[in-house]
Amino acid sequence: MDTGAxxxxxSLKHVAERAGVSVKTVSNxxxxxxxxxxxxxxxxxxAIDELNYRPNLAARQLRQGRSDVIALALPELxxxxxxxxxxxxxKCAEEKGWTVLIDQTDGLAERExxxxxxxxxxxxxxxxxxxxxxxxxxxxxxRDTTPLVLLGERVFDGPADHVAIDNVAAARAxxxxxxxxxxxxxxAIGAQPRPSSETAHLRLRGYQEALAEAxxxxxxxxxxxxxQYHRADGAAAMRRLLDVPEPPDAVFCFNDLMALGALREAxxxxxxxxxxxxxxxxxxxxxxxxxxPTLTTISPDKQKIASVAVEFLAARLVSGxxxxxxxxxxxxxxxxxxxxxxxxxAPAAASA
Amino acid sequence: MDTGAxxxxxSLKHVAERAGVSVKTVSNxxxxxxxxxxxxxxxxxxAIDELNYRPNLAARQLRQGRSDVIALALPELxxxxxxxxxxxxxKCAEEKGWTVLIDQTDGLAERExxxxxxxxxxxxxxxxxxxxxxxxxxxxxxRDTTPLVLLGERVFDGPADHVAIDNVAAARAxxxxxxxxxxxxxxAIGAQPRPSSETAHLRLRGYQEALAEAxxxxxxxxxxxxxQYHRADGAAAMRRLLDVPEPPDAVFCFNDLMALGALREAxxxxxxxxxxxxxxxxxxxxxxxxxxPTLTTISPDKQKIASVAVEFLAARLVSGxxxxxxxxxxxxxxxxxxxxxxxxxAPAAASA
DNA sequence: GTCCCTCTGTACAACGATGTACAACCTCCG
DNA sequence: CGGAGGTTGTACATCGTTGTACAGAGGGAC
Numbered sequence: 001m002d003t004g005a006x007x008x009x010x011s012l013k014h015v016a017e018r019a020g021v022s023v024k025t026v027s028n029x030x031x032x033x034x035x036x037x038x039x040x041x042x043x044x045x046x047a048i049d050e051l052n053y054r055p056n057l058a059a060r061q062l063r064q065g066r067s068d069v070i071a072l073a074l075p076e077l078x079x080x081x082x083x084x085x086x087x088x089x090x091k092c093a094e095e096k097g098w099t100v101l102i103d104q105t106d107g108l109a110e111r112e113x114x115x116x117x118x119x120x121x122x123x124x125x126x127x128x129x130x131x132x133x134x135x136x137x138x139x140x141x142x143r144d145t146t147p148l149v150l151l152g153e154r155v156f157d158g159p160a161d162h163v164a165i166d167n168v169a170a171a172r173a174x175x176x177x178x179x180x181x182x183x184x185x186x187x188a189i190g191a192q193p194r195p196s197s198e199t200a201h202l203r204l205r206g207y208q209e210a211l212a213e214a215x216x217x218x219x220x221x222x223x224x225x226x227x228q229y230h231r232a233d234g235a236a237a238m239r240r241l242l243d244v245p246e247p248p249d250a251v252f253c254f255n256d257l258m259a260l261g262a263l264r265e266a267x268x269x270x271x272x273x274x275x276x277x278x279x280x281x282x283x284x285x286x287x288x289x290x291x292x293p294t295l296t297t298i299s300p301d302k303q304k305i306a307s308v309a310v311e312f313l314a315a316r317l318v319s320g321x322x323x324x325x326x327x328x329x330x331x332x333x334x335x336x337x338x339x340x341x342x343x344x345x346a347p348a349a350a351s352a
Numbered sequence: 353m354d355t356g357a358x359x360x361x362x363s364l365k366h367v368a369e370r371a372g373v374s375v376k377t378v379s380n381x382x383x384x385x386x387x388x389x390x391x392x393x394x395x396x397x398x399a400i401d402e403l404n405y406r407p408n409l410a411a412r413q414l415r416q417g418r419s420d421v422i423a424l425a426l427p428e429l430x431x432x433x434x435x436x437x438x439x440x441x442x443k444c445a446e447e448k449g450w451t452v453l454i455d456q457t458d459g460l461a462e463r464e465x466x467x468x469x470x471x472x473x474x475x476x477x478x479x480x481x482x483x484x485x486x487x488x489x490x491x492x493x494x495r496d497t498t499p500l501v502l503l504g505e506r507v508f509d510g511p512a513d514h515v516a517i518d519n520v521a522a523a524r525a526x527x528x529x530x531x532x533x534x535x536x537x538x539x540a541i542g543a544q545p546r547p548s549s550e551t552a553h554l555r556l557r558g559y560q561e562a563l564a565e566a567x568x569x570x571x572x573x574x575x576x577x578x579x580q581y582h583r584a585d586g587a588a589a590m591r592r593l594l595d596v597p598e599p600p601d602a603v604f605c606f607n608d609l610m611a612l613g614a615l616r617e618a619x620x621x622x623x624x625x626x627x628x629x630x631x632x633x634x635x636x637x638x639x640x641x642x643x644x645p646t647l648t649t650i651s652p653d654k655q656k657i658a659s660v661a662v663e664f665l666a667a668r669l670v671s672g673x674x675x676x677x678x679x680x681x682x683x684x685x686x687x688x689x690x691x692x693x694x695x696x697x698a699p700a701a702a703s704a
Numbered sequence: 705g706t707c708c709c710t711c712t713g714t715a716c717a718a719c720g721a722t723g724t725a726c727a728a729c730c731t732c733c734g
Numbered sequence: 735c736g737g738a739g740g741t742t743g744t745a746c747a748t749c750g751t752t753g754t755a756c757a758g759a760g761g762g763a764c
Contacts, residue, residue, distance in 0.1 A: 009497070011720055022744050027722060035741055052495045057473035058413040059720035062749050067410065069453075069475075078439050078638070083430040090429070090456050099472075101421075101453045104442050120451075121409035122750095123421075143404045145361070231642045264642045286430070290583045290616045292644045363750055374714050379752060387711055411750035414719050474720095 171206025190254025234258025523558025542606025586610025
């Protein structure tokens with residue numbers, strides 16, 4: 001009785017009984033151990049198929065100490081930049097036979113801390129974290145020993161491997177571009193009230209450096225603070241900037257979503273982009289290639305970021321305690337309609 | 353020596369030795385068992401802190417048969433609809449103390465099959481799958497017994513719990529709206545060559561039913577097929593529709609991304625939306641509330657879909673073999689600028 | 705003082721897989 | 735025919751945790 005498949009409850013033991021061999025022999029077949037007679041192997045394989053056996057990954061992990069699962073901790077999945085990044089990480093991890101578990105921190109310090117503290121027990125082999133709220137100090141205090149790779153922030157002498165973006169240089173390039181096309185009243189959207197937000201701080205510095213270099217004024221009322229980096233925040237910030245006595249003729253947004261919100265808000269007020277107002281974003285998300293107008297933006301190399309992060313983890317798993325590595329991912333400036341550029345490749349490249 | 357934290361390698365055994373109690377007592381403390389003296393508890397807790405102990409989730413899972421991890425299998429994370437859905441699922445799961453592992457199927461039958469077959473071993477307690485390529489037949493053949501919830505497709509008499517969307521009714525509503533505002537040459541973008549794509553098939557049927565009801569022509573050349581549901585596909589399809597001898601004055605796109613691509617393409621051709629061409633999408637992704645013009649769209653209740661899916665799984669984990677349940681999630685039609693509606697709440701609601 | 709009961713804590717087995725040690729068997733060679 | 739050497743398969747311990755069974759300590763009622 002019960003010769004059929006009792007679901008995926010079958011364990012090595014059941015398969016072994018059915019094939020009339022020992023548990024270890026089944027294990028050997030499953031793992032492709034060489035010295036198993038063809039006939040034994042066939043008998044075992046048949047039992048496996050009949051019982052629909054699947055190895056229990058928890059048991060395997062307990063025994064071997066590895067799960068081949070890594071965690072990717074991101075602020076928000078529905079920020080397109082992070083969704084696109086997640087996709088790249090998943091793809092790179094897959095090539096290594098790893099599964100990716102995604103943790104959403106919502107950019108909250110508390111939840112980033114939980115992830116760092118090893119909330120996942122030893123379920124994961126490694127962690128890729130994109131910290132928003134935590135700074136170098138908190139990272140230094142970390143006691144958990146799960147291999148860690150940091151994304152995005154520039155943490156000097158950090159305790160972990162780190163894929164950085166040169167925020168200052170890129171922000172300077174974005175601002176310099178607005179200077180180059182003749183704008184003189186250049187605003188910024190994306191400064192943050194929290195002191196710990198290093199990203200915002202560095203981008204703001206790059207913006208200020210570029211203005212200084214060009215000999216242009218840097219008025220405080222042209223720097224708009226936001227709570228989050230969503231479209232709504234960009235739109236609200238744009239609204240405030242338009243109320244300033246001498247409104248800007250260009251705006252550098254610290255990410256594309258805010259830039260898209262700003263575009264929409266400008267449109268609502270009858271302001272033409274790029275004629276009356278030039279807009280530059282950051283992230284090069286797909287949305288910006290199809291918006292009206294298309295969006296000029298800082299384009300970080302997301303695939304490179306993902307692949308380097310995964311490679312860092314892979315290296316850590318082999319040799320534990322080398323000094324931390326750091327790579328700075330390249331960026332380009334994609335000039336599109338919102339700052340006077342051409343319509344650009346994206347919509348055109350989509351052929352039938 | 354070595355009184356410090358030897359990383360997260362500490363196990364119950366180490367803690368027990370250090371606190372001078374048995375392993376089980378430490379386990380009791382960790383799990384909040386009541387009958388432990390305050391002094392013992394304190395001693396154990398101190399050892400836990402000193403050693404920075406974290407329970408090994410693999411061992412716990414092996415012992416208890418539950419991992420409190422569920423998998424969410426989606427076509428693509430960087431399709432905003434799925435990113436938003438994933439976020440909701442993660443949130444609902446978190447309230448139950450579950451972690452969500454995301455599997456990207458890329459809409460490939462092969463990978464959907466792998467997920468169904470239990471590629472995750474018994475690492476996960478349940479699976480939420482949004483099938484694109486697989487139909488009812490393949491789902492019937494499933495042998496794995498991990499609790500399963502299906503999203504989106506209408507699989508009649510399916511073998512699993514199912515959160516459905518009434519694709520036909522919603523497509524009819526979208527098309528009827530275009531009829532209501534006086535359009536007569538109504539096109540559709542999103543039909544699929546593959547026969548197994550039930551979603552596309554059902555939405556197409558709703559579109560055709562609405563046209564028939566209104567006594568309007570349903571010309572084959574007004575139905576554009578696409579491979580994928582990205583912006584580029586929508587743009588390419590729009591381009592083809594504009595080349596038809598008698599081009600449409602309205603277009604119903606089977607998702608928002610294609611609608612956004614179509615919007616952009618129309619703009620490139622100097623066609624005004626909604627004056628010359630009305631556009632309706634599907635999904636109500638955030639992008640469509642900020643695009644120019646804002647996008648009229650079918651708005652499925654994503655939060656409801658996510659919460660019902662998670663509740664279905666929760667119920668399955670308690671009582672295994674009840675007959676499958678099915679819930680049809682509600683939808684609304686959000687009328688915005690792309691079909692002559694007002695600017696709508698979204699940008700306005702974003703206050704400073 | 706005895707009995708019983710509750711409170712604390714211990715010892716052991718088990719979850720499913722795999723590494724180690726070794727036993728049984730075969731083949732080949734002298 | 736005996737022994738060396740390789741092949742094929744088995745038994746057992748182990749990973750870290752928790753459920754079960756039970757032992758000893760302490761308190762109250764008679």
